[in-house]
Amino acid sequence: MKHPVDVHVGKRIRHRRWMVGMTQQQLGEIVGIKFQQIQKYETGMNRVSASRLWDIAKALQVPVSFFFEGYEAETATADVADVAEGDRQGDLLADKEALELVRSYYAIPEAQRRRLFDLARVLSDVA
Template sequence: MAIESKKPNPVDVHVGARVRFRRTMMGTSQEKLGEALGVTFQQVQKYEKGTNRVGASRLQKIAEVLQVPVSFFFEGYKGGDAPPVGMREPDAEFVTDYPVSAESIQLNRAFGKIQDPKVRRRILELVRSLAEAEAEIGEAK
């Protein structure tokens, strides 16, 4: 009889990835999140990998610590039905299609520190023009 390795449930993996995404965006370490939850950083790692399922009360606490609604952790999940109407929070607007990389996180943090709306707008225009130029080069190849 072969021993099967138990794979994490896709929902748990998605929720864990969203926890990691938000934690990283806030610049919070696994240790700090663990302290706030009363668990070890190893437990936070297991939540983020989806190997340990996050219970409802713990997910609520994580949402409070990371300053997002619980529904944030289910946004973008494609493997099943959308969250029930009661779980959706229409006023919450979070980016779900954002490419997560070290550079994108650094860019987001630095951009958030810029107070002048005119400077922010100019930076956005610059980034858009660079992206468009790169897309045009890609199409020409």
């Protein structure tokens, strides 16, 4: 059975890898493992060791703590099945379209990005 922490860390690995435009194959080559192992980490099927997480963090240019951001302590005591169901419903960044939108948003120059953000905020208030 998947542990909720492993699932969360895996999602954060996938999210960061995708945000920097890296494939599973490329990340695997950098850290010295096969892409299939990256797949298993990203789904939470395999637990990432501390040293491997260190290597992945270095390859993705983030601190190790990045992979634990957003994980709440009370989740650790929740039933694993409930956590998995909640993750599917509440994980916006699991949606490929949402990730692509975020990546495109950050590719826009900052001044224009701020104007786009303001526009989106106004449009969402109207809806």
